[in-house]
Amino acid sequence: MTIAIVVLVACVLAASIPLLSARSPRARATALDSYARRVGLELVPEIEPRVEARLRRRERSVVLGAAIAGVTGLVIAALAPAPGGALAGLSYEPLLIIVLAWCGYVIGAAAASLSETFDRDQDSPRIARAIQPQVHHYLSDAGRWTGRIALALALVVYSAALIVVATNFGGIFDGMLGTYLLGPATVSMLLALVLLVLAEVMTTRIVRHPQPASTSTELAWDDALKSLALRDVRSVPLLLGFVATLLPLGVLGALATGHGPGSLGNVLVGLAGGGFIALSLAYGVLALVSWSGKPDQRYWRQLWAPRSEAATGGAAS
Amino acid sequence: MIVIEPKSPTPPFEQLRRQIAAMIDTEQLPPGSKLPPVRRLAEDLGLAPNTVARAYRELEQAELIETRGRHGTSIRSRGSSLSAAAQLAVQDFARRMRELEVSSPDAVAAVQAALASVHHDRAVAS
Numbered sequence: 001m002t003i004a005i006v007v008l009v010a011c012v013l014a015a016s017i018p019l020l021s022a023r024s025p026r027a028r029a030t031a032l033d034s035y036a037r038r039v040g041l042e043l044v045p046e047i048e049p050r051v052e053a054r055l056r057r058r059e060r061s062v063v064l065g066a067a068i069a070g071v072t073g074l075v076i077a078a079l080a081p082a083p084g085g086a087l088a089g090l091s092y093e094p095l096l097i098i099v100l101a102w103c104g105y106v107i108g109a110a111a112a113s114l115s116e117t118f119d120r121d122q123d124s125p126r127i128a129r130a131i132q133p134q135v136h137h138y139l140s141d142a143g144r145w146t147g148r149i150a151l152a153l154a155l156v157v158y159s160a161a162l163i164v165v166a167t168n169f170g171g172i173f174d175g176m177l178g179t180y181l182l183g184p185a186t187v188s189m190l191l192a193l194v195l196l197v198l199a200e201v202m203t204t205r206i207v208r209h210p211q212p213a214s215t216s217t218e219l220a221w222d223d224a225l226k227s228l229a230l231r232d233v234r235s236v237p238l239l240l241g242f243v244a245t246l247l248p249l250g251v252l253g254a255l256a257t258g259h260g261p262g263s264l265g266n267v268l269v270g271l272a273g274g275g276f277i278a279l280s281l282a283y284g285v286l287a288l289v290s291w292s293g294k295p296d297q298r299y300w301r302q303l304w305a306p307r308s309e310a311a312t313g314g315a316a317s
Numbered sequence: 318m319i320v321i322e323p324k325s326p327t328p329p330f331e332q333l334r335r336q337i338a339a340m341i342d343t344e345q346l347p348p349g350s351k352l353p354p355v356r357r358l359a360e361d362l363g364l365a366p367n368t369v370a371r372a373y374r375e376l377e378q379a380e381l382i383e384t385r386g387r388h389g390t391s392i393r394s395r396g397s398s399l400s401a402a403a404q405l406a407v408q409d410f411a412r413r414m415r416e417l418e419v420s421s422p423d424a425v426a427a428v429q430a431a432l433a434s435v436h437h438d439r440a441v442a443s
Binding site: 120126130131132210212213 | 318319320321322323324336337340345346350351352353354357358360361362363364389
């Protein structure tokens with residue numbers, strides 16, 4: 001339990017970094033400036049305090065979400081029966097808390113996005129797009145599909161682990177042990193499926209959330225903040241897909257450990273270990289590819305750049 | 318981008334209708350482009366849904382857009398050689414004739430006379 005509390009505190013502290021690291025007005029201005037550069041927008045004086053207020057509310061919301069979900073994870077871990085015998089010391093608590101704290105963080109980010117719009121004076125002009133923005137305007141193909149693919153992969157690995165344990169493949173497993181170890185894998189698989197559906201619903205709601213604006217700058221900033229929330233939401237099925245793939249691999253590895261070289265169990269341990277390394281590498285490559293594609297500025301390339309080009313072309317001709 | 322000026326003497330539905338028609342005319346909104354749902358556009362522009370619905374309805378009557386149930390509202394492909402602006406002008410004319418209680422044959426005769434007069438003026442000028 002001590003480790004679980006340490007993990008919870010670490011998660012909440014990690015979620016609080018943006019809030020804590022920019023407490024002075026100067027630090028906040030620097031952080032805001034850095035964010036503006038990342039999304040490729042100018043911080044004009046009329047919009048700066050409002051963007052700052054929205055980002056600050058978002059930061060508070062994600063910390064609150066991570067803390068509530070993390071504590072919930074701690075309570076679940078405390079109520080769950082502890083493994084005994086040969087499995088004493090084997091604990092899923094830290095993993096459970098990390099996953100739930102991340103989900104809470106994302107729910108906080110989505111809630112902030114869904115409850116925020118820029119205020120507008122009654123008499124000021126009102127602008128809007130004549131097209132309905134879609135998810136692909138904010139998220140790349142990788143951003144939209146990787147969570148679903150990760151979950152499909154997790155389902156394949158989980159099904160394989162289930163078949164191996166249920167049939168006692170090769171007669172090398174301890175049946176009781178398999179059933180116990182598969183429990184958390186089953187929970188993570190179900191959780192991943194539920195959260196994928198929730199992420200899809202949240203994605204649609206965020207994209208469709210109204211964008212009242214008086215100027216193009218306000219609308220562009222709203223797009224940038226919307227895009228940030230969407231990327232957070234899409235990270236949930238990705239993380240859960242990773243965990244839900246990892247757990248059955250871990251189960252297979254744990255069940256097959258202790259058999260001699262060249263035995264079926266030994267091969268399975270190798271497969272599980274290799275699978276883990278391949279999966280970690282794949283996620284690392286994916287993170288690099290996503291990062292190099294400047295996902296923060298995708299909304300600009302999709303929604304604003306064609307308009308700017310058309311305006312420039314129109315002016316030139 | 319659609320801009321609604323609350324202080325303009327032109328009613329909001331008319332501002333909206335004209336701007337969408339102009340975008341269709343200049344192909345900023347090419348055929349097949351989807352317009353935002355009525356409620357979303359109303360919220361974005363701070364208008365009543367009925368105002369946006371009226372603008373959409375008139376654009377639909379001018380055969381510039383079409384609404385297909387759950388597929389939403391999209392820009393129609395050009396079946397007529399008339400531009401969007403010309404179609405709107407015809408629609409405005411028809412509405413005004415009805416307000417003035419001019420019968421259809423009289424309205425058509427008036428248009429033909431006006432067109433003949435314009436053609437005659439052009440021929441003289443050239």
